[in-house]
Amino acid sequence: MTARADTTAQELLRLGGVTVRFGASGRPALDVVDLDVTAHEIVCVLGPSGSGKSTLLRVVAGLQQADAGQVLLEGRDQSGVPTHRRGVGLMFQDHQLFPQRDVAGNVAFGLRMRRSSRADQERTVAELLDLVGLPGAQRRAVASLSGGEQQRVALARALAPRPRLLMLDEPLGQLDRGLRERLVVELRRLFHELGTTVLAVTHDQGEAFALADRVVVMQDGKIAQTGTPLEVWQRPATEFVARFLGFDNVVEATVQGDAAVTPWGKVPVPYGTLDGPCRLLVRPASVRLTPVPEGLPCTVAARTFRGTHVALLLQPTGGPQVEAACALRDAPEVGQRVGIAFAARDVVVLDAAA
Helix, strand or coil, X not given: CCHHHCCCCCEEEEEEEEEEECCCCCCEEEXXXXXXXXXXXXXXXXXXXXXXXXXXXXXXXXXXXXXXXXXXXXXXXXXCCCHXXXXXXXXXXXXXXXXXXXXXXHHCHHXXXXXXXXXXXXXXXXXXXXHCCCCCCCCCEHHHCCHHHHHHHHHHHHHCCCCCEEEEECCCCCCCHHHHHXXXXXXXXXXXXXXXXXXXXXXXXXXXXXXXXXXXXXXXXXXXXXXXXXXXXHCCCCHHHHHHCCCCCEEEEEEECCEEEECCEEEECCCCCCCEEEEEEECHHHEEEECHHHCEEEEEEEEEECCCCEEEEXXXXXXXXXXXXXXXXXXXXXXXXXXXXXXXXXXXXXXXXX
């Protein structure tokens, strides 16, 4: 169960109708955004460049003034409250470590600003370096650290003042894929262990889905969908969300009873789907290979090895191409003729308004 599902959890952050406009055109970077984050919850804001996710983070941090709306932290309006008095921690993609200070000097920076005693600083620095997997690294120079180690030091520095809200802006963006995948698992474990409330922004859905209790997908300054990673992945709300997540099997359709009429013929739809025109997502997992006489005839146009499976691009005799996924041992060769059928459980009727 996620923190979001706990109805007794205390609300820590609330954005109400937040709007930010840039430039002479007045086009909003944030367009009447409402969002709440409960204590101990990890929320990842996901979206392409220009969707407004980083602007949202800057507004919460006090680095960007909103043109309208409110930011409340623990019920208190933050209008006019400077960043250093909001009790939030910030961690950016480039880490922004102080090269002239050693690891301990970087981690203790916020504690010195709060005039913590030297003993408290030393104890907290040692505890945090242990937590982030860098025990005994206090005297190491920043220049001697790898990218992953610098990321850990930046995280320890952000956590040192015990912020009520930790905000991360593309925190793993400069690391290679393998290291990102390892660290995101460690981060999730660490945040839950510490009970840290986290608001992170990223364009990488894999990173967001692995880290978050709840995902917020943004489009053109608005929230397009919010839900648990599983909810958003299994049931994208709109065509934008579906395509952003990498699903391209989206077609116009007309639902008639338990099936929809599509360019691929009749496709079964989930029970209870209303009749009428719609946009339909057929997830690749819904596409089942069959002998040619038993399904829609297709030619294998391309196949791509994806590690755990093979992605197939299939060309029906009529209609748009179809993406499918299958096990390596079952993957047909390019040019081979196959049939396909569809399973209703992975067919999604998308919101026609978006």
